[in-house]
Amino acid sequence: MANKKKNWYDYLWIWSIIYFALGFFNIMFAWLGLIDFVLPLIFALAGGNKWFCNNMCGRGQLFWILGRKAKCSRKKPAPRWISSKWFRYGFMIFFLTMFGTMLFQTYQVFAGASGLKQVVKLFWTFKVPWQWAYSGGTFPEWMVQFGYGFYSLMLTSTLIGLIVMVLYRERTWCTFCPMGTMTQGICQLKAKGDSE
Amino acid sequence: MSKRRATVNIEVCVACGVCANQCPREAISIYRGCYAEVDTDKCVGCGICEKACPANAIEVRDIEDMEAENGK
Numbered sequence: 001m002a003n004k005k006k007n008w009y010d011y012l013w014i015w016s017i018i019y020f021a022l023g024f025f026n027i028m029f030a031w032l033g034l035i036d037f038v039l040p041l042i043f044a045l046a047g048g049n050k051w052f053c054n055n056m057c058g059r060g061q062l063f064w065i066l067g068r069k070a071k072c073s074r075k076k077p078a079p080r081w082i083s084s085k086w087f088r089y090g091f092m093i094f095f096l097t098m099f100g101t102m103l104f105q106t107y108q109v110f111a112g113a114s115g116l117k118q119v120v121k122l123f124w125t126f127k128v129p130w131q132w133a134y135s136g137g138t139f140p141e142w143m144v145q146f147g148y149g150f151y152s153l154m155l156t157s158t159l160i161g162l163i164v165m166v167l168y169r170e171r172t173w174c175t176f177c178p179m180g181t182m183t184q185g186i187c188q189l190k191a192k193g194d195s196e
Numbered sequence: 197m198s199k200r201r202a203t204v205n206i207e208v209c210v211a212c213g214v215c216a217n218q219c220p221r222e223a224i225s226i227y228r229g230c231y232a233e234v235d236t237d238k239c240v241g242c243g244i245c246e247k248a249c250p251a252n253a254i255e256v257r258d259i260e261d262m263e264a265e266n267g268k
Contacts, residue, residue: 169249190228
């Protein structure tokens with residue numbers, strides 16, 4: 001709490017703001033978001049823990065700071081179904097399916113079957129023009145397409161997280177975060193495997 | 197006066213670690229990325245973790261009630 005020593009990783013919430021700021025100006029920075037995808041999985045697979053979620057997740061920290069310190073959360077208990085297993089795994093499957101669709105779109109641009117679309121798609125539905133974030137030339141188009149797709153995914157999930165932060169508790173997002181569900185699932189399998 | 201302690205419903209816990217971060221006595225740890233575990237020797241039943249838990253997995257309970265239930 002107040003007297004706890006601060007570590008460098010307690011400030012990673014700044015990173016989640018910088019990430020979106022960088023992607024606003026140049027969409028290629030969206031690729032850096034893969035770090036937040038890969039690191040939790042490495043922790044879970046190699047260490048059998050959720051150290052990333054517990055200590056390093058900049059997004060979770062941001063929700064805590066905005067929700068608790070900036071008082072932007074109603075701090076009301078969320079409905080039980082939000083943290084139920086079927087919703088958590090259902091949302092994870094939905095999220096991964098959309099991720100797969102995004103990879104397929106990237107492939108289509110790579111194969112020349114479709115052109116680069118310089119839009120950020122919010123909530124998998126609303127297309128927001130974002131053409132200023134890339135002026136062309138430097139990178140292969142499929143890499144740029146992936147940037148747009150990944151940025152859309154990151155922005156959408158953050159917005160969902162912010163909505164549930166306001167409505168319910170600060171880190172309600174954590175209860176159905178696909179990365180959290182995945183890493184906890186891996187940890188449970190590992191723990192079970194060791195005890196047998 | 198009866199003593200109170202935080203208890204975790206491990207079926208509901210998502211192991212996010214908010215409780216462990218907030219605990220002023222460092223009484224909570226995340227057991228192998230699976231669920232939160234309360235050290236009942238350190239816990240004073242303040243309830244900070246209960247209010248922080250996004251999954252409603254923590255409940256501060258009377259220690260005598262718990263013992264009575266376990267003793268059944």
